[in-house]
Amino acid sequence: MIKLGIVYDNLLSPTFAGGGFVHSFEVVTRLKKDFDIIYFPSSKVLRWDKDKVKEKVKELERQGIKVSQDFYSLLDKVKEKPSLFNSEKLSKTFASAYDVSNIDFLYEPDHTSFDIFYLGGKLKKFGLAIHEPLFYNNSFEYLKRLMKFYGINPYTGKGFYTRFLYNLLFSKRIHLRLLKKYKPTFIASVSKGSLEISGINGEVIYPGNAFDPELLKYRGKGKEDYVVFWSRLNQDKGIRELPDILKIINSTKRTKLVLMGKFFDKYNEKKFWKKVKKYNLDVEYLGFVERKKLYEIVSKAKLFIYPTHVDGFSLVVLEALALGTPVVAYDIPAIRTVYSDLSAVKIVKEFDIEGIAKESLKILGMKESEIIDLMNEEKLLYFLKIHSSWNNVAESVKKILLKYIQQTNY
Template structure:
């Protein structure tokens, strides 16, 4: 197959969409499918490389880590005419995604899309809920022509189904067990970050309001003193909330900033618990990665995460924004070493079944189905 991917975020961006699409392109390389990626240019002097065609972009004023692209329509037409894709996959609903939709319509190319981000839920964290109706009208309009809408979880599928979206199909995520596994030397992390406390609790992700990270220092603060004194927190990531978190955190904590995947995996593997309060995840890749290292997860009972965590089997799901729910879960797991060991084993077994290769084969099979459906319709037209 020849696949054209249109996305407003791609590597080296650090987010779930960019990482997933990066893994997809690596898999397409291995499986000898042809592809091109249309994505934003991150720096002025950035050049197109191989199958990656970068479009001019600028930071989004309200969220500077996101970029707004200005696609070169004439250039994209030439690229598409030359490449002649069998299918177009639009991964984001912004300017580059719109360009993909228009080109698919212009040249009669089958078009599918994937829904990665719960933008509506994001609005409440930026006090923009008045835009919710307009956002959904736009999202419905944008997704209406798509022959498949790939969603990462049952929660997201149900949410979109209630909004009247059609042709929904679950496409879950996988985990790289070559990187995320339990067989690390945990003492290395303790030495590197000078951790003397008995327990390590970690968080990995963007430090931003929509990830609900402001709950983390509150959770730390409300743990009983005998627990607080025995816990060291490792916070991996960066973002606009970092300054507030640093100022509000009164306990033993280390902010590592962004780290390479291997270092992230090492930290999470060395942790006794992974804490994840985000309610806006359509899936929650980092949660699955934590389970792959054998680290039980305490997370919000919301979004796609609740389709990953099996309550009491691989972790605990907490009432959203109820700090007591988090502190009780943390204490319950930490004080029961035998149960923690069982959670670890359960987590690894579950994660080992979630292979990226199988997920990508499912996606490629769906591409093939869509292409064949169009051919059949054209034959009988």
């Protein structure tokens, strides 16, 4: 059996680590049927309490994922915690300590650290998957966009310039150097959009993600007169524009927003509620919501308004569609390349709040029977069928891996 080394950190995260983690866990636990998996935790695990990490290691091994024996001595030996200034150093330390001589191929299912390059450089046979852009290749265009949606936080001193400099001087600069020095056998992405933004060629994992088929049971149980938003409540996801969009909608049709999630910082939270009060908007804020309740709320909403600026695939859009709720969003690459063929996802030019309000009003003006018809179009139902099983995602990853493993063996 082919020995596949998995390089990653978040399988050992003591808390929920986002959509990339879900993808990685679901895929890796399925790949173990076809590969002899050896897990090489990356240096970012040093962020967490070592005792908790060791507990997660035992839990993972009980699930049949073997962890490299070299990791235990590394965990006790290295005392530093990862930071912007020592991340490369720690990646090199981990790479030098791991023995990969008996591994056939290395793979990182969700690129989060530089370790895959240094470890893969030893083996010269490795691939990685990205869930968001590796970096923003067009720096000038990225800066223009950041200035529009990211702004400046006067309390922290951080703003569009810190995000821009991070990309230009850290992420882009280092990745371009590593890509040249340790060229991956392949790069894959959960959407074509992330490859576009990074300016790199690669494989597209299709389907790139999946939802729990349990969500389909919530479809068709009636719509109520409100719109919904749930995600991380920060400027990346368009929380700053949301009140302005609702203001335009309310000039034609009084609409209630049900808001779920956690605000990223106090400054943006304060600005959001100031606008809500100024525009006299009807907003019900529920904070973090238990999953079953969230599914019920989203399934009964007439619309999910999602003015996101940063996404690699958008699981929330996928879940909204599975729950039978149409979506209006900006035409960022990830949304466009994954969802543009679906009538239930209306896509407008980024930053066009009047356009997003106009499309929202069209849906809000529909009869419930018309929304049901929209959410049961043949193309959408086929899309949901493909994306309703992690087996399909794992099979797509498996095909990519086998394609390149076979090539490297010649």
